[in-house]
Amino acid sequence: MSPTRRAPRKNYLTEDFTLRSWFFTTDHKRIALLYFASITMFFFIGGAAAAVIRYVLIHPDGAPVSAEIYNRLFTMHGIVMVWFFLVPAIPTTFGNFLLPMMIGARDVAFPKLNLLSWYLFIIGGGFVLYALFVGGLDTGWTFYAPYSSAYSSGHLITAVTGIFIAGFSSILTGLNFIITIHRLRAPGMGWYNLPLFCWSLYSTSVILIIATPVLAMTLLLLAAERLVHVGIFDPTLGGDPLLFQHLFWFYSHPAVYIMILPGMGVVSEIIPCFSRKEIFGYKFIAWASVSIAVVGFLVWGHHMFVSGMSMYAGLMFSFLSFAVAVPSAIKVFNWTATLHKGSITFDAPMLYALGFIGLFTLGGLTGLFLATLPVDVHVTQTYFIVAHFHYIMVGGMVTAFFAALHFWWPKITGRMYPEMWARFAAVLIFCGFNLTFFPQFILGYEGMPRRYHVYAEQYQMLNVFSSGGAGVLAVAYVLPLLYLGWSLIWGRRAGPNPWQATGLEWQTPSPPPKDNFTRPPKVPKKPYAYVTPGAEHG
Amino acid sequence: MFNLLPQAGSLAHEVDNLFIGELIIAGLMLGLVFALLLVYCIKYRSGSGASRANQEEKSWVIEIGWTTATLVAFIALFFWGADLYARLYEAPPNTLDIFVVGKQWMWKVQHPDGQAEIDALHVPVDRDIRVIMASQDVIHSFYIPAFRIKRDVVPGRYESLWFHPTEIGTYALECAEFCGTDHARMTGDVVVMSQPDYEHWLAAQGPGDSLAASGEKLFRSLGCGGCHGQGSNVHAPDLAGLYGKNVALADGGFARADNDFIRDAILLPQKHVPAGYLPAMPSFAGQVDESQILALIAYIKSLDAPRGKTP
């Protein structure tokens, strides 16, 4: 147990207390906190929509909410969660905060652009929240034409404008990270010396800058079509609704890798630390991230297997979808192998990281079912799909987010959180999550379609289980808010390296000074140079 | 859990077997990972007496090993699925064709002899049945869980799926692509009957025109014969024997005169102008709905090639 320390006299938080110093900051650490506050807000807005949805689904007749309202609820849930929580979450918070420190730099390559990113995010979010408050829209977050372009009443253009603007935020963040990693590494910090979190951020950033512009143009075309009605996507005027789907999924499939890769990077940092062991297969994990980014651009058609594509196109996308699962499997095996002959402790970050491996593996394996054409024909657009992506996004990415939150909390705030509460919350989240989403696999295979606010009687029991789990999950997600908030004031002060972790960010005080390092950090010869107690060499 | 969802189509049990097979393989992989995680977390927890000596350094063999194993398992699953999919995708010859128009928020079903129903589909057991579908408005999706089949119904083109019911009974029909306010209520019943019962049901629907006969009436009332008829002065393609033929197009290409081609000719005539003709045909968009187009196609299909003329 480390003795109580006093916070360093001046750190990035205490540097200046004015509002101006926060809203005009170019310090990547402060920008990270600005983002953190924003995405937390969006998470709870999206979560509130989910709570109502799960409440409504307790009854097969969909009382007490009308179909119109239900449809708007799941649409806003999707839009807010996808673009205003999942896509930005880890990169803009932990990525922004840690990337420069991990490579031994003072800041990101373009600090002012970083601040612009945040403002674009907020402005985009503003448009979307405005659309929500004046009535929302009901197209689903996927905006399929011609329903969205010609039939839906709702604030499509406003919402789509918000997403368009937030897309620029993504692009600038990705651009910043790529250049930062290329140009700002400290001497001695070669590519194979980088923490795997950086490799995953790099891969994520490549997807961000290549895929997001396609979404931008797709949304622009959709908005223009809604305004002008030329028939770009309207079949009665000669347009092709499937063109919209191809363009949309060309972005949206790589987008799911934007969401999960940083989470995998976090797990790669935590597992070695709490096993006191060098990560197994560093290069394989690094290149697996890159492979996921590349192959992820080739599989978008698996969202459209039943849309009328030719059998051969279906077969190609199916094969590639199996292929893209291999690098993820490689990562899971490597993480597991890291535990072998380690010396494992079960602090909250480790509990979350282990939870990630379990839930992501399960969710990822259900992806195999979806890559298999005949099975996908049966379960696509059912609750099987809903369960699949929630296992990966919530069971995977949100769990990784909490892992990162607890791991780097001492570094960011200078405080330790109460460990017992954190472990309790981790276990509660794990249980609530499985109770919520596992029944949905069964519901899907039994034939319950998604986006249904009324359903056949026989599906009620599993829906009740799912909603019960959602209740537990809701409580479990509020707990960290409470004890982390508590720790800000009463938490034990943390030293520079409470976890005895490798990585340059741990060579500086907690919280760090404005320029990250008080003295030049020592770049180690290789990353994850943990020494397991009891190992004879290493 | 599979007892809840009937296996009422010929390929349903194969889909279920594939699912179970994948469940086993995925279960094994998951089980392996979980077991290792559990064992390692217990055996190598901090302070345990297990030996940490000789930690593996070289990882190449292991990496290639599990990568290859994974790849082999996945490729095997791909081929299993691909084989079943090829049989699921292509309809066998000589199907009983039934026509479906999806519109917000109902399914309109038309049997070839003119019987019509809404939100219900009566079919005979043990026949190969093909459903030819069109959408009146937005994208819908025709889903019969008991048969394990689904196909999007995309406006602007025809989609089809086929099935072979094996069990008499009533099964759910659901719309599986969000299509607006009452998407969740766009459900219906698929009623599988014995062949005699099916024939009784058809006869009991009351007198009415077959699809082709109503198509012929439309052909006249819309004035199609004015250009395409025998005594016309207008240089317009002869429709007799047209259905299914390869048509030379004005831009030098070829197209097959299938359902989509004829539908495009009626609604978007400039899309496939036949060689040797001017793009003079007017569009009938807004004057005919999807059901009527299906009737017109049925009529045109029924026109035999005139004797003596090369088709």
Next chain:
Amino acid sequence: MAEPRVVTKELAGPYADLHHQKQTANLGVWAFLSTEVLFFSALLTAYSVYRFLYPQGFAEAGRHTEVLLGSINTGVLLTSSLFMALAVHAIETGARRLMMLFLLITALLGLAFLGIKGIEYSKEIGEGLLPGAFFTYSGPYAHTVEIFFFIYFLATGIHALHLSIGIGALFFLIWRTRRGSFTAEYHAAVEGVGLYWHFVDAVWVFIYPLIYLVGRNT
């Protein structure tokens, strides 16, 4: 190089020195241009799909474009790129005033492009080719022509927007030059704007044949 040096006045961020800053900025511009490539590619994909589906309609629509004005504009833009390249060359040898002159010519040529584009637009709108409520073109291929001109206005409009931003950047550079910001040793911003300008030119090189030359061989 990770030592927190005293930040001199010229360094605009966490760079070790000016050379480092220039390298970083340069890479940043290239990364940004790659996003623009994807942005325009999505639109040209939509164009390609509809051209494949409706070749005759697109050919007819293409014949209604102002090929003379479009070709003149191509010449104007290519020439402007020449002057942009000359401007960068000038500052590499320290010839600041010459660079300013070349930048000005580039900007004027850019403005000429926009002017000619404006004349084109007004002609096309006058002929009733603006998609939407004021579209009056009729004939069997009317729908396809409307789709073509929708893509045309969108593509050339977004291109013109990018060009305008480029022109603004050029005037900004001219203003900065008068304040003495650029030297032979350091002129990263000029190179960056140059890269951007050449990219906008390259986009036009793709748009031009797809819009103006389709249907012209008949």
